[in-house]
Amino acid sequence: MRRFGLLAALLLTAAPALGEAPIRSVTLFEAGLAEIVREGAPGGAGAPLELTVPEPQLNDLLKSLVIRGDATGARVRLDGSARVEDAFGRLPLGPDRIGDQAALLDALKGTLVTVSDGPRTGPVSGRVMGVTRPDCGEGAGCHPLLLLQAETGLLTVPLAPGRQVRIEDERLRDRIGRALDALALAGSGSDRTVRIEADGAGPLALSYVVPAPVWRTAYRAIGGSDGGMRLQAWAVLENVTGADWDEVRLTLSSGAPKTLETDLTSRGWAVRETFEPPAPQARAGLLDLDSFAPRAEMVMSLQAAPAAELEAGAELTDRGLDSRFTFPDPVDLGSGEMISLPFLTEEVPVERTLLWRGRLTDRTGSPDLVLRVTNPLPIRLPAGIMTVSDADGYLGDAAFPVLVPGAQAEVPFGADQRVEVRERVTARSAERRVTLSGGLLRITERRVRTVEYRVSAPAGETPALTIRHPSEPGWELVRTGPGPAPVPDEADPSSLRFDLPAGTGLLRVEETRPVLEAVAIGDLPRDRLIGLLTDRIGPEDRERLERILEARDRLDRLTAERDALLSARARTVEDQERSRRMMDAAPAGSDMQGRFLSAILELEDLIGETDRKGEALQAEIAAAETDLDRLLRAE
Structure with a gap:
């Protein structure tokens, strides 16, 4: 039963007990969404199933709510978007004056009231004429109530402390109670109460999708003394569903479904033409204004979905749209609390190597320390931050990319200061030819570019090193050496990958590119034409x-x-x-x-x-x- 204060408590009767709808499972999406499943049964005597959601989630709940179970004629009820304004729109004063007894009685002129001091004196009844406010300071009798009695005429009754005033109009008492009800709900915060009504009495499963903070992944790459590497993934998440999680089945999804935002609760008014009534005429009676008052509740009906049981997800699943990680044990998390949980621990193929990324420019630097990670699992690994350590301790941090099943990624976590790579680029032109055709001068030449990568280490023998050489459109590889031939680069298809074994101090890459220039002969100056006579023509x-x-x-x-x-x-x-x-x-x-x-x-x-x-x-x-x-x- 809601609490309205002393006056409202006298006006209302107890409502049937409401059925609980606790959260049973939550699926968090990396796209910033949460699919919430609640389970419960309606209460006895036709009481609805009730759930409380934060105000910002209300539109998404109404948009996506699905009801499963033996339910027909399902309905969703909730308070309207302007309940306080609606409730006080039918009263003669606003919510800021509802607590002023004198102001309230003064606004109820013509209303039948009964004033009494309890068992000491008998009650006095009459219609309110108003409340006078003489300048008499504080104390009894400073706000006398003026009543009109059928037998004695006008009567002044001081509003002394402890004196009780009963409003005899039952409908007016009900309207005041509703107004106090609306104030009580407005003061309870941003939570909104949603009530699910259904003709059936069996258990129901309610699922809906609401915004949620993006869950994030923090990886640990832990190397052992045997050279192997174990990958561990931790999820960092927060409970903002507005309710505590008690034994909740939690699933993490790497999917990014398309979702739309809409406003289903704000009031929208249609524009209508103004009708000018004819000249006033005598009317037979008065309109019952109460019958035209707007209701303070909004009602929405939803067709219940066919009965179905919740599917128990596997611990690791890939549905095409997303990959899902379901925790085997239920999760407890209070509303507004955060938690970090490991959701993946696997031995994955990891190769530790040195990597130099070519830029086709003259420069000198140290190669990156890189983990070359292959995903052997049937699910996509989400992106996240990675901390790398070995048996001796912390090595560095890295940015782990999204990794689909079977794919490979190179994850740099530092630079090897003991190794130096010098990259030098030279370019020249060769095989220049000039031809004339149809008033155009066609100049064809072959440009040659040579890139040298020299590797050195103070300790003497150079370590094994991978060089990623950019492969630009239009350039064709002519020759390389000394060292191995290039291999396709899965991590970067736009590059050539050279895996240099230990002891290789030089890699030379030579590429060629044909260039064609066509200009109108008539547009060339005389000296340019004379210079072309010295070319290969x-x-x-x-x-x-x-x-x-x-x-x-x-x-x-x-x-x-x-x-x-x-x-x-x-x-x-x-x-x-x-x-x-x-x-x-x-x-x-x-x-x-x-x-x-x-x-x-x-x-x-x-x-x-x-x-x-x-x-x-x-x-x-x-x-x-x-x-x-x-x-x-x-x-």
Whole structure:
């Protein structure tokens, strides 16, 4: 039974006992989800099965809840999203004044109440007219209650301490009780109570998916004196389900299922058109406002799933979507507590080696200390942090990647300062060829790159070492040596792997890459064309390139002559115009006027001769352009 305070306790009757729904199993996903399974049976006398969940999990519970068992007509009930506002919306004052007796009675004008002092005096009944508040300080009688009695008329009753006031309207008492109920639930924190109702009386299994902190993996790679390596995986997790785990079957999943977030509990109101009523008219009666009041509970019905028993998962399973690790022993964990549990201990194939990752740049450094781990299990190993140790103690930390069944990974955990690797890169061009076709100049060359890896150790003989050489697109391996041939690199398919035995101090890798450059011959400057004559070029292409150079030189010479001729004509036209102005200024019939006229006629002849030469040059330029274009376009 809920506690509403003294007034509410007088209004309510005891409810049927609720059935418990404890958590029986939890599956934690690396994607940040938890699948929770609860089991229980509804209580007697039709009481529902009840569970308490944190407020942030409510929408996900309503979205994913599945009910298994002998249940028909299943329903899910829970308090609405604004229960306090709804409850106080039917009262004449808000929740901040509900504890003020004088304010409450003053707001209940017209309500029938009975005031009594218990067995000492008889009760006094009447309708509330209001509560006066004279300035009389503290003490009895400072808040007299004004009542209207049918027999005696107005009556003033002081609200003295200990004086009892009973509200006679049963429906009003019920509304006040509901308001106090809502306040009590609002003050209980962020937990929400969900009640499962079903027509059947047998046990039910309730499963749903809610957000949860990501569980993390911490590996231990422990080496023994015999050189073997044992891999141990610990899970670090937290219980935020809102309930204690008592004998819970716990499963860890490495899956990342797609999950959507939605809001199923917030209120959404449809927009409606406003209706303007006609002019007020006499009405036959009053509306019963209570019949239109919104309910403080939200009801949702779910179709129960067919009866099914929970499957007992194997300790290690892979379902394609994920790999699962189920603890053989039940787990106890209080709400809000964390725990770290080992979920895997296996002897796995582990090879300890030195690794140098090539970068195709000149540099010097020490190789990485690496564990080459192979996953022999039928499940995927999740990513996590790894601590490496041997019989002598701690060696270092490493980042362990996701490892699918049968796959191999190289996990570096430090650097071997006793070994030095010098990486040097040289590049050159070879077999440069030049061809002409369709106005394009095609330059083909083969670029050669040589990378040397020199290994040295102060102690003398160099240790065994793996070199990972980047394999770039377009480059082809020509030769390597001294040392072994490369092998495919499972850990990095974009690289070549060289496993150098002890005592190997040098690895040389030579690669080649063809490069093709195609440019329009007409876009190249003259000096670039002359330079191409010194390259490796065939006799026919060389002859054609020489003819192109001759045609371009002829065209450039003719164009220069035309430009010079046009400049000379412009100067002649300017001289003629000046002589014409001087002639116009000279006295009519004078010798000066005659001399300027003779000059004008001579310049006119010169302009005509220049125009004839220009036409001839333009014809030669057109012919030269045609000849050059023919040479450029020839195949």
